[in-house]
Amino acid sequence: MIKTQNLWKIYEIGNEKVQVQALRGVDLEVEKGEYLAIMGPSGSGKSTLMNLIGCLDTPTQGEYYLNSRLVSQMNDDELAFIRNKEIGFVFQTFNLLPRATALHNVELPLIYNGTESKERIQKAKKALEMVDLTDRITHKPNELSGGERQRVAIARAIVNNPSLILADEPTGNLDTATGAEIMKLVDRLHSEGNTIILITHEADIAAHAHRAIHLRDGKIEQDEKVK
Amino acid sequence: MQFLESIGVALKSLIANKLRSILTLIGVIIGVMTVIAVVSIIAGMNKYVADQISSLGSTTFFVDAGWRTIMSEEDYLKVLKRKEFTLQDMEAVKKGCPLCWKVGAEMVAYRKVKYREKYLSDVEIDGSTANITEISDINLSSGRYPSEFENLHNRRVALIGWEVADNLFPGQDPLEKDIKIGNYYFRVVGVAEKRGTFLGISQDNFVMIPITTFNKLFGTKRFLAIFVKVESFGSMQEAQDQVRLVLRARRHVPYDKPDDFAIMTSDTFMELYRNFTSTAFIVMIGVSSIALVVGGIVIMNIMLVSVTERTREIGIRKAVGAKKKNILWQFLVEAVTVALVGGLIGVILGSIIAKIVAATTPLPAAIEAWSVITGLIIATSVGLFFGIFPAVKAAKLDPIACLRYE
Ligand SMILES: Nc1ncnc2c1ncn2[C@@H]1O[C@H](COP(=O)(O)OP(=O)(O)OP(=O)(O)O)[C@@H](O)[C@H]1O
Ligand SMILES: [Mg+2]
Numbered sequence: 001m002i003k004t005q006n007l008w009k010i011y012e013i014g015n016e017k018v019q020v021q022a023l024r025g026v027d028l029e030v031e032k033g034e035y036l037a038i039m040g041p042s043g044s045g046k047s048t049l050m051n052l053i054g055c056l057d058t059p060t061q062g063e064y065y066l067n068s069r070l071v072s073q074m075n076d077d078e079l080a081f082i083r084n085k086e087i088g089f090v091f092q093t094f095n096l097l098p099r100a101t102a103l104h105n106v107e108l109p110l111i112y113n114g115t116e117s118k119e120r121i122q123k124a125k126k127a128l129e130m131v132d133l134t135d136r137i138t139h140k141p142n143e144l145s146g147g148e149r150q151r152v153a154i155a156r157a158i159v160n161n162p163s164l165i166l167a168d169e170p171t172g173n174l175d176t177a178t179g180a181e182i183m184k185l186v187d188r189l190h191s192e193g194n195t196i197i198l199i200t201h202e203a204d205i206a207a208h209a210h211r212a213i214h215l216r217d218g219k220i221e222q223d224e225k226v227k
Numbered sequence: 228m229q230f231l232e233s234i235g236v237a238l239k240s241l242i243a244n245k246l247r248s249i250l251t252l253i254g255v256i257i258g259v260m261t262v263i264a265v266v267s268i269i270a271g272m273n274k275y276v277a278d279q280i281s282s283l284g285s286t287t288f289f290v291d292a293g294w295r296t297i298m299s300e301e302d303y304l305k306v307l308k309r310k311e312f313t314l315q316d317m318e319a320v321k322k323g324c325p326l327c328w329k330v331g332a333e334m335v336a337y338r339k340v341k342y343r344e345k346y347l348s349d350v351e352i353d354g355s356t357a358n359i360t361e362i363s364d365i366n367l368s369s370g371r372y373p374s375e376f377e378n379l380h381n382r383r384v385a386l387i388g389w390e391v392a393d394n395l396f397p398g399q400d401p402l403e404k405d406i407k408i409g410n411y412y413f414r415v416v417g418v419a420e421k422r423g424t425f426l427g428i429s430q431d432n433f434v435m436i437p438i439t440t441f442n443k444l445f446g447t448k449r450f451l452a453i454f455v456k457v458e459s460f461g462s463m464q465e466a467q468d469q470v471r472l473v474l475r476a477r478r479h480v481p482y483d484k485p486d487d488f489a490i491m492t493s494d495t496f497m498e499l500y501r502n503f504t505s506t507a508f509i510v511m512i513g514v515s516s517i518a519l520v521v522g523g524i525v526i527m528n529i530m531l532v533s534v535t536e537r538t539r540e541i542g543i544r545k546a547v548g549a550k551k552k553n554i555l556w557q558f559l560v561e562a563v564t565v566a567l568v569g570g571l572i573g574v575i576l577g578s579i580i581a582k583i584v585a586a587t588t589p590l591p592a593a594i595e596a597w598s599v600i601t602g603l604i605i606a607t608s609v610g611l612f613f614g615i616f617p618a619v620k621a622a623k624l625d626p627i628a629c630l631r632y633e
Contacts, residue, residue: 056546056626077550084548095543095630099239111232112548156547 001163001195002030002053007062007072009048009218022048024218025062030197032163035190037206037226038199040215046199047168049215053197054087054166055079067163084112088157092169094149096141102128102152103137109160127155131185147178154185158194165189168199183208233557237564240533248568251529254522255569255609256576258515259602263577265511266598268584269504271591280496285460287362288467290320290474291452293489296499309487312451314438316477317356320453323473326466329456331356334441334449340434341407342395350391351433352408354441354449362456365435370402370417373437381439386417390431408434411444424589463492519605522569523613530562530617534624541621542629555622562614563607570606574599 009023022045030036038046051057052064055071058079064072066086074082088109089095096105106124115123128137131151141149150170157165167186171179187208190196198209206212207226214222241248293306317332324330334354340347357375359365365372365386373384385406392401401415413436422430441449457466467490480487489495534541541554578594585592 051627054546056630077552080545080548080550083546089546091630095539095546097540097543099236108544109547112544112550112553 001032001034001067002028003065004028004052005063007049007052007064008060009045009052009057010060022218023052023059026215026218026220028213028220030195032195033190033193034195035208035210036197037209037212038197038215039201039203039206039212040221042201044215045218046215048218050166050168050197050199053164054089055082080112084109084160086163088160088162088165090150090153090157090165090167090170092172094141094146094153094173096149096152096156098141101138101140102133102144102155105141105152106155106159108156113160123159124155127159128152130158131155145178146174147181150174150178150182151185154182154189158189163195165194165196166199167196169201170198171200171202171205179205230556230560233560234564236557237561238568241565241568247529251525251565252522252569252572254518254520254525255566255606256522256573258519258522258609259570259573259606260577260580261511261515261518262605263574263594263598263602264580264584265507266601267578267581267592267594268590269507270595270598271581271585271593272500272504274593275591276500277497280493280500284364284456285493286458286463287454287456288463288490288492289452289454290470290488290490291450292487294450295452295491296489296495298499298502310478311448312453312488313447314442314451316451316474317453319473319477320455320470324455324466324469326457326462326469327455328458329358329362329454331359331362331454332438332451333359333454334438334445334451336441336445336449338409338445340391340395342401342404345395347391347394347432350408352441352445353433353435354438354445355435356438359435359454362454366420368418368420369400370415372417373435378437378439381437381443383411383413383440384416384436385413386419386435387415388419388431388433389421390429391434392418393431406434408436409445467492515605519609522566523609526562526565526610527613527617529565530558530614531620533561534558534617534621538624538629538632541624542626542632545624545626546630551622554624555618558618558621559611559614562618563610566606566610566614567603570603573606574602577602 004026007023007026011020011022026049040046052059059072071082103124106127107120110120110123128134131154133151136144136148171182186196200206209226212224212226213220292309292311297303297306314332317330321330336352337349338352340350357373357378360372372386377384387401401418404415405412406415457463474488478487581592581594584590
C-alpha cells in the first residue's frame with residue numbers, strides 16, 4: 001500500500017547554505033492492515049517521514065507510491081485531495097479547532113470533500129460514538145480533558161474512512177493511564193482493519209504495533225517484527 | 228456550508244471584539260454613509276427640481292437682465308450694471324419675433340400685504356401681463372385671473388397665492404375682499420392653488436396684479452422678465468434667436484460682444500442645477516473614497532492579523548484536506564462579511580442622516596433602492612479588494628509550517 005524508494009528530505013535553513021539532511025534514502029513498504037511503529041531518537045527524522053507519508057510535504061528526492069499512485073510529484077491541491085481521502089492524522093498536540101465544537105471538528109474532513117450537511121453530521125456522530133464521546137459532541141476543546149481531545153482527534157481521523165491512519169506521538173501529551181486508553185482505542189481501530197502507522201519514543205507504546213522500524217540520522221537502522 | 232461557516236466566524240469575531248470592530252469598520256461606515264446620504268439628498272432634490280423646472284414647460288422661455296442665473300459675486304456686479312428691460316422691450320419682441328406665439332412680462336417687488344388687522348410683510352408682488360397665466364401655469368383654486376381689460380386700464384385687482392389667502396383670510400372666502408398692498412387697496416378676484424415650497428422658499432406667498440397697475444404704483448425701474456411661449460418645441464431655438472436679435476439691436480450690443488441679458492429655458496435651469504449637484508457629487512466621491520481606502524486598509528490589516536492568529540487553524544484545515552481555494556474563500560468571505568457589516572451600518576446611518584436633513588432643512592431626500600445596493604456593492608468591493616491579499620497569503624501557507632506554528 002505504501003512504497004517509498006530512496007526518499008530524501010533536505011531542509012535549507014535561512015539564506016546561508018546550511019542544509020539539514022532529515023531523511024537520507026528511506027526505502028519502506030507497508031502493506032494494507034499493518035500496524036507499524038516508527039521509532040528513533042529525537043531529530044532522527046520520524047516526523048519528517050510521517051509528513052511525507054501523510055502527503056503534507058513532498059520529498060527532495062525519491063519516489064513515494066500510495067495505493068500505487070505516485071504521490072511524490074503531485075501539486076499542493078492534489079496532495080490536499082489525497083490527504084482528505086486517504087489519510088487520517090492524529091497529532092501529539094491534538095490540533096483541534098479551538099473555537100469549534102467536537103462535532104464540528106470531526107465534520108471538518110467531510111466539509112472539504114463536499115459531503116452534504118445531513119450525512120456529514122450523521123457520519124461525525126457515528127465517529128464520535130466509536131470513540132465513546134456521544135455525550136460530549138457540543139463541547140469545545142477547552143471544555144474537554146486531554147484524553148477526550150485526543151479521542152475527538154481520532155474520531156476526526158477515522159470519519160472519512162481513510163486507508164491509512166498516521167499518529168505522531170499520540171500519547172506524548174497524556175498521562176500514562178489516559179495514554180493507555182488511547183492506545184486501546186488505536187488497537188481497536190487496527191483490529192477493525194485499519195492500517196496504522198504510529199510514531200513514538202517509548203518502547204511500551206511501540207509494543208502495541210506488530211512491526212517497528214528504527215530511524216537514526218534519517219536512515220532506517222532496523223526493521224523488526226514485534227510480538 | 229463553508230460560506231456560512233466563514234460568515235459565522237467573521238460575525239462572531241466582530242461581536243466578540245466590539246471596540247476593535249468599530250475601529251475596523253469606521254472607514255467603510257463613513258464611506259458608505261456619505262454615499263447614501265449624499266445620493267439620497269441629491270436624488271430627492273432631482274425629483275423635486277425636475278418637477279419644478281418642468282412646470283415651466285418645454286415651449287416656454289424667458290428673458291431677463293441676468294438676475295436668475297447669478298452664480299458668483301462677479302456675475303452679480305456685472306448684472307448690476309446692465310440696463311433693465313421695459314414694457315417697450317416686450318412690445319418690440321412681440322413685433323420682431325413672428326415665431327413667438329405669446330409674449331408676456333412680469334415685474335417683481337416685495338411689499339407688506341394687509342387685510343384688516345392681519346398682515347404679511349415682504350410678499351412677492353408680481354406685476355404681470357394678463358397672458359402670463361397662459362404662459363407659465365398658475366392654477367386657480369377659486370375666482371378668476373386678472374383680465375386683459377383690467378390690464379389695459381390698470382385696475383387694482385389681485386390674484387393671491389394660497390399662503391396669502393390662508394394667512395389673511397383664515398376660515399373666510401377672500402374673493403371680493405379688499406387687501407392693502409403697500410399703501411394701495413386691491414380687490415381680490417382669484418386665489419391660486421397651493422404650489423408648495425421650492426428649496427425651502429414658499430411658492431404660495433405672492434400677489435399677482437396687472438403690470439400696468441404695478442408700473443403706476445410701484446414704479447417702472449423693477450426687474451422685468453419677458454416671457455415667451457412658442458407653439459411647438461420645434462420652433463424654440465429659432466424663436467430664441469429672433470428674440471436675441473431684437474434685444475441686441477435695442478440694447479446696442481456690438482456684434483462681437485456677448486449678450487447683456489439672459490435667455491432661460493427649463494434646460495438652462497436644469498444645467499445650473501446639474502453644475503451644482505456635480506460639485507456635490509465630486510465632494511462626496513472625494514470624502515467617501517478616502518474613507519473607503521482607509522477602511523479597506525484597516526480591514527486588510529485586521530485580516531492579516533487574523534491570518535497570523537489562525538495559522539494553526541489553517542494548518543489543521545489543510546491537513547484534513549482543505550485546498551488552496553478553500554482557505555482563500557474562507558478568508559475572502561470573512562473580509563467581505565466584515566466590510567458588508569460596515570456597509571450595512573453605513574447604509575442605515577446614511578439613511579438616517581438623509582431623513583434628518585430632510586426633516587430639519589428645506590432639502591428633500593429620497594432613499595432609493597439603487598443607492599442602497601450601490602452602497603453594499605461598494606462595501607463588498609472594498610472587502611474583496613483589500614481581503615484578497617491576506618486571503619492569498621493564507622492560502623499559500625505551508626501546512627507543516629502552520630502545524631508547527633506556536
Ligand atoms: N522545517 C524544517 N526546517 C529545517 N530543519 C528541519 C525542519 N523540520 C525538521 N528539521 C530538522 O530535520 C531533522 C529531523 O526532524 P524531525 O522533526 O523529523 O525529527 P523527529 O524524529 O520527529 O524528532 P522528535 O522525536 O524530537 O519529534 C531535525 O534535525 C530537525 O532539526
Ligand atoms: Mg517529531
